[in-house]
Amino acid sequence: xxxxxxxxxxxxxxxxxxxxxxxxxxxxxxxxxxxxxxxxxxxxxxxxxxxxxxxxxxxxxxxxxxxxxxxxxxxxxxxxxxxxxxxxxxxxxxxxxxxxxxxxxxxxxxxxxxxxxxxxxxxxxxxxxxxxxxxxxxxxxxxxxxxxxxxxxxxxxxxxxxxxxxxxxxxxxxxxxxxxxxxxxxxxxxxxxxxxxxxxxxxxxxxxxxxxxxxxxxxxxxxxxxxxxxxxxxxxxxxxxxxxxxxxxxxxxxxxxxxxxxxxxxxxxxxxxxxxxxxxxxxxxxxxxxxxxxxxxxxxxxxxxxxxxxxxxxxxxxxxxxxxxxxxxxxxxxxxxxxxxxxx
Numbered sequence: 543x544x545x546x547x548x549x550x551x552x553x554x555x556x557x558x559x560x561x562x563x564x565x566x567x568x569x570x571x572x573x574x575x576x577x578x579x580x581x582x583x584x585x586x587x588x589x590x591x592x593x594x595x596x597x598x599x600x601x602x603x604x605x606x607x608x609x610x611x612x613x614x615x616x617x618x619x620x621x622x623x624x625x626x627x628x629x630x631x632x633x634x635x636x637x638x639x640x641x642x643x644x645x646x647x648x649x650x651x652x653x654x655x656x657x658x659x660x661x662x663x664x665x666x667x668x669x670x671x672x673x674x675x676x677x678x679x680x681x682x683x684x685x686x687x688x689x690x691x692x693x694x695x696x697x698x699x700x701x702x703x704x705x706x707x708x709x710x711x712x713x714x715x716x717x718x719x720x721x722x723x724x725x726x727x728x729x730x731x732x733x734x735x736x737x738x739x740x741x742x743x744x745x746x747x748x749x750x751x752x753x754x755x756x757x758x759x760x761x762x763x764x765x766x767x768x769x770x771x772x773x774x775x776x777x778x779x780x781x782x783x784x785x786x787x788x789x790x791x792x793x794x795x796x797x798x799x800x801x802x803x804x805x806x807x808x809x810x811x812x813x814x815x816x817x818x819x820x821x822x823x824x825x826x827x828x829x830x831x832x833x834x835x836x837x838x839x840x841x842x843x844x845x846x847x848x849x850x851x852x853x854x855x856x857x858x859x860x861x862x863x864x865x866x867x868x869x870x871x872x873x874x875x876x877x878x879x880x881x882x883x884x885x886x
């Protein structure tokens with residue numbers, strides 16, 4: 543039995559952003575443990591990488607590559623750090639992170655606050671790659687005059703340390719960033735990032751927003767396939783507002799957590815259809831249980847990622863979901879998780 547439900551009321555008396563920093567400090571204070579070997583049936587192979595289980599930690603938790611080993615030790619099949627930008631930036635004014643307790647959700651308007659790519663690169667260059675898969679999520683500085691150049695620089699700088707790179711054009715908290723999802727801008731962005739990554743560089747994934755029209759989904763899928771992107775990450779926080787009950791429901795920013803699940807499921811289906819299953823999809827948004835992760839896998843996701851649910855269910859959630867997936871796989875008669883992808 544986890545102790546987290548007993549500790550959560552105390553943790554929730556602390557400002558959300560301060561609580562997050564305290565969690566990072568606590569993880570750094572304890573030596574990282576080696577990840578337990580997952581059942582072989584949980585392995586998933588995409589983009590030439592073998593993920594020991596399909597449950598990953600989404601970016602935002604470990605922005606500056608401080609605790610990726612610790613999170614791998616807690617049972618995640620991969621950890622995606624970032625978003626990191628070429629130059630350090632403080633992000634948007636505080637307060638900018640709000641728990642919606644009644645909704646099991648969070649609204650954030652962080653604004654890519656991070657210590658910059660050079661700081662993250664120093665930590666990542668020392669890592670033991672045998673401990674697990676670490677992706678690097680790259681973005682553009684808020685005040686950049688040429689954001690495509692920022693992504694190009696990020697790909698060049700971070701590729702040597704990355705098991706995979708993620709191009710993040712999905713955040714609602716950097717003004718104008720989502721305009722890079724437009725077909726012409728996206729094509730130019732992908733062309734330059736892939737060139738900067740180099741022929742021998744890591745796979746490149748594209749992270750897209752859930753707030754898209756059907757024409758956008760078709761255009762993004764077409765461009766990603768044409769340019770040879772290795773996987774789509776669908777999606778990020780939403781600027782839409784389903785029915786919410788918390789007093790923080792009216793805050794500006796991106797909504798994540800349980801209320802995002804229906805929209806995220808729909809976008810997974812939309813991109814699965816638009817790509818014709820020609821590209822692996824990583825599902826993000828509202829995943830808080832093995833049952834929800836299993837539903838996304840059956841709907842076509844090769845991998846899933848979570849973050850917000852940790853605040854409500856504790857740091858052991860990644861391992862619990864992975865083990866729950868193995869039980870669901872066995873119960874429903876699949877030889878492996880990979881065999882179940884897209885069978886729903």
